[in-house]
Amino acid sequence: MSFLKPKTHIEQGDVVILYLSVNSMHAIEAVPTIVNKKGETIANIFQTSYGSLKVESIIGVEYGSRVELSKGWAYVLQPNPELWTQTLPHRTQIIYTPDISMILHQLEVRPGAVVIESGTGSGSLSHYFLRALKPTGHLHTFDFHEARADQAREEFKRHGLAEFVTVYHRDVCNLGFTSELDGVADAIFLDLPSPDLAVPHAFKALKLSGGRFCSFSPCIEQSQRCIQELTKLGFNEICSMEVLQQENVVKTRTVPVIDLEFLKSPKTSETPTINEDNKANKESKKYLTSSNPQILPGHTGFLTFATLPPNIAK
Amino acid sequence: MSFLKPKTHIEQGDVVILYLSVNSMHAIEAVPTIVNKKGETIANIFQTSYGSLKVESIIGVEYGSRVELSKGWAYVLQPNPELWTQTLPHRTQIIYTPDISMILHQLEVRPGAVVIESGTGSGSLSHYFLRALKPTGHLHTFDFHEARADQAREEFKRHGLAEFVTVYHRDVCNLGFTSELDGVADAIFLDLPSPDLAVPHAFKALKLSGGRFCSFSPCIEQSQRCIQELTKLGFNEICSMEVLQQENVVKTRTVPVIDLEFLKSPKTSETPTINEDNKANKESKKYLTSSNPQILPGHTGFLTFATLPPNIAK
């Protein structure tokens, strides 16, 4: 229930982010016992690279606290869509915070917005939509994969978000977003292999007063076809972009500074010995600097945005 | 004649780079007189934003010297392909040093190489090819625009490069590179609206022992069609890339550093007056930093490279 609003202490049933290091964190459920494969109820012990955690011990602890592991320690953080995106069980390729942030901004999602999303996938983006539109808006999210839709529905319930979201198992390319949703949406997001097939349905589902559209596609051809369809139906402000985030790794670099002046004077018995030379010409300077990691994300997808203007006859 | 090799002093007839500032330079010809519109021979006076230069005065001057203008001064630099690219008379869209450098590297151009280029355009890339392949190689450069081919031919002569280059006025997409060039090229470069049409001709012109191919295209569809054709003809190592250079503008930034600690103590008659407060809490720190210009080149073109393997039957 830890996704609804900021809270201070861990309650039983909360999803908690166990933060070990910048590259290692886990989402765990704060329940004292679990049922093992044999059907026995046993203490919930979570294993990490720094040893085990008796999960019961964190219930009632303040978020942001340090908790002891058998071979070290970790921090317990309240989950949010950013941390969840980094720890969630991947059921599909997911979209990450830089693209998601642009999607929310361009779709102008704010409390009260009605948003349609397809597909639900691993629910990473759904959590962002829900944070942005609750408590007065609603998310309708569609997936053609039944198990994924079921899992997502379960997850939203456990996360305390059920009342703001409806999960559908449905092939929207062929069947559309159901007639109940005609003219209800402020914004529509598509992450589909053939977004162009769903554009006419998006057109119908957007409000008569207009709305915003986004499609995320890994390949340029998908965007090309999608844009053709958008243009045909009278969408405007069509634009496509890529957002790529770079990490800047902060470090202190020690750089040797050498002196070459001493070479100008000939070596005589009066001049310093080589060892003294070295001392003189071997210094170093420290620099606070940063560089990108050797490998960066070079492409996530093309984001295509468009506006359906108000009062277009459907 | 100043393009052939490094030289120390300006001779009559040299092209000279008149360097005023990082954003202002001119390529001028070191000739004492010119013929005006009336057919009269007059002194060659060159006008700049810092006043005029009597061109005769620079003949015999050492390259790298400072020369006086009527309202300031400038440096005279020996031209090279980089400086020429920044100052040449634009007859077409040109390719710049970052892309060109990659082209030369990937085409493995070195002294002795035989290179075919189409189109010649403004001759910017040609100058790079010539620097890299002279004195033992040869450049065959083609343009379908007769005036451009003539201008380029003239220019190479004036620059002292004529013996290393042959300029052709020819529509290579339809007519190919002439049968004389069958099997002579180590490398082929295409900058054409429909590179795919010239690929079969490139295939014929490359040596039987194989060679390298490059096509530069602004639009992805051109690269797509070009790659289809390359694949069909048995080229391998096909790869496409974009190179984008960023300028880092170096500057010193002064950042105010404020102190907020003084706010913790209540104001009494004993505490310093506001003016003294300000003195205490207004400091600043200097940072040597850099940033990109507000607008950067976001796209020049897609570079597609490929290898023709040895001994492919033609």
Place this chain on the structure above:
Amino acid sequence: MTALTTPNIQLGDYIVIQRQKYTKLQKFGSLDTTATLGKETLELKSLLDHPYGSTFKMCVKETKAGKRGAQRQHTLELCSETELGSTRENLGISSSGADNRDICDNGEAQALKSSDIEQLREACNESSKIIEKLVENSKTFHNRTEYSQEKYLLKKEKKYFEFVQIRQPTIRLMADIFYRQDADKVMGIRVDTLSQIISYSGVCGFGNYLLYESGTNGLLPAAMINAIGADTEGTLVHMHPGNVAQKQALLALKLPFEQQQRCISVNLYSVLREFYQNGTAAVDAVEASPKEEVNEPETDQPDTSTDEQSETTEPSTKKPKLDGETQSNPRTPPRWQLENKRAASLMHAKFDSLVMSAKEHPSSILQALIPLIRPSRPIVIFSTCKELLLETYMELKSTAKVTNLHLTSNWLRMYQILPNRTHPEVNMSGNSGYLLTGYTLQ
């Protein structure tokens, strides 16, 4: 959001005027208000009561000789959907040359003289007509490649396009306008970075949020209160170093009163003094000479902020707002004092995240504000100067008060996606600025 009908344009509204891709934020203050788009001056009175999203035709009323060519004054006329449509389609241009080989750019390609064009412009008021004439009289147009034709038409269309659309300001539209007009006005916060500030800060309909910014024309507080939403329980304390907060973007959003009330704008120095000293000196502070307190922020603020303040387009609401209140109600505390008190009580209760965009070195401000943030909460610090964030990163790292530190920046590339002419746009923005993010610890 919930209204199914689009609202109408009202006097006092900020409006976004769009002409092709150019957009401008304008206050529609009175019926006499005019807006200037390059050489065109538009009389806005006919916009009144029309729904947002409507398109109007610019009708030349008079032409004055200006310094840089003719300056035209236009009235606006609501236009029908059928009047709209791509100029290209209207002209029905199709035959394009295969390449540019036979074009000589000797300046003689256009048979019409510039005086002819000016005359044409007076005569026929439709851009498509003008462009049609230009095309007819161009000797080279039909020999150009389609790519080149397109460029030509776009250039001409841009110059002669005579429609404007009136749109309701949103964060999205304003972020574009401010950054395009002068990125410094929003401290260099680009759209991708702005969107990530909202994500990383977690600002939403629940919780109390703290923002320090030294001048973004109100864009950052507007974006945050927009994310907090109407009819929710979230609150924003917005600290600034100046005498009066920059609020243009906030005002332009035309938020419901209850939502506006949940954005508490206070001066950094003055509210910190209130906070540190309110146990003992609460009454004193209120009784203290208002003049001195009011002036304090002004003298405290760093050099740059003074310039910043003068950039706001709301001069009428500036000084009078403070002076007026203190003068007319000498016995009730001035509004800024009440806001300080509201902010201080939220500061004692602590916040659910911290966003900072400082012209000053972030370090000392961060030291003062981090104790006001609950544990397990995000902090997001923006700067265009990486060196400042490198130092701040190291400081935070050494105090171990904040974990999961990341220093990030972004590339944003726009694409032209058109049949056979798809490529990234040839220009891109060079600076996204830098974000330092992390989570507070207990």
Place this chain on the structure above:
Amino acid sequence: MTALTTPNIQLGDYIVIQRQKYTKLQKFGSLDTTATLGKETLELKSLLDHPYGSTFKMCVKETKAGKRGAQRQHTLELCSETELGSTRENLGISSSGADNRDICDNGEAQALKSSDIEQLREACNESSKIIEKLVENSKTFHNRTEYSQEKYLLKKEKKYFEFVQIRQPTIRLMADIFYRQDADKVMGIRVDTLSQIISYSGVCGFGNYLLYESGTNGLLPAAMINAIGADTEGTLVHMHPGNVAQKQALLALKLPFEQQQRCISVNLYSVLREFYQNGTAAVDAVEASPKEEVNEPETDQPDTSTDEQSETTEPSTKKPKLDGETQSNPRTPPRWQLENKRAASLMHAKFDSLVMSAKEHPSSILQALIPLIRPSRPIVIFSTCKELLLETYMELKSTAKVTNLHLTSNWLRMYQILPNRTHPEVNMSGNSGYLLTGYTLQ
């Protein structure tokens, strides 16, 4: 370049072994030489005298149990063109599902057990056969989307592909190999940056060039002497801080002797002493204890260089080269002294450009070397640490000895261009390093 026939593989050559996209530089030192590609060991003897560019088939000779699965030893057999060809075509796969909706990744998709696959691998030696079997036995393959099928095939092909091509080392191939294997080996000089160093330095068949580098496995001097070319009049003085120059890439190019001779590799300290003191102390220097002079570079060199030296793959030519010469010809000056003399005379005549890639702070080295460059000549300084170049920029700016200063870096994005699957590659290299360029003044 001029030979119409491709040269043959000789003993002593460095060769590039390519297996699909993986490439490796290997010295073909003797007929017993083997090369290791992951779990595969290749006997190279059958390469001898075959032309470069030939493709060979890996034929399993024996399989040993290794720590991480079976280690296989292969002989190589020259293979015909017809044996080659895309595995995809061989298999004739075409029916692909429209999307992945019905695929459950429960690990049971492949009916063949890993022991079956291992057995299959022993039995049929052709990767296409193995992959065909895998596809036949995959329950999900034909339900996957084409995109997903492609990924699956590529993954499998990579594992079972049994051909290698032998290529002649070039700067292009080596720059790729070194950077991919360990960018630090070439000081982080990426291909785009390397190509620009060559452009900006203007290095070509005419002129004398000066390079200082503190360890790029010979890539920078090799790239420069390659650009200088065979049978030309250009010369390169290559200064380095170590005891012996790293020369792997230079040796791999197998340049004609006259060209090799025009790359003069000298120790920075030792050649500067020679240069500064040669008027008076020239004879002294030659007479001086060789031992001391030889050791000087080693003790002078900064900490990091020692590690660098040990990374070269040419241990056999290292110490002996110096010691051997000094010992066997006690009366003729050692080769390094002759090289110092040749370099010093070029230094007195001055150079036509300067390239630097220093692990050390470039500033003091630059001060020593800039006087050796003629006016109106390019200087190009590479570093992965921007801060160093910012300082150097400011120093150069203040001395006014160099103009047209630019500090640049690059993005390099590779594209996947395939029908309906075109996009930039999902990973890209994050660091191009920085180039500081300018022109010397009189």
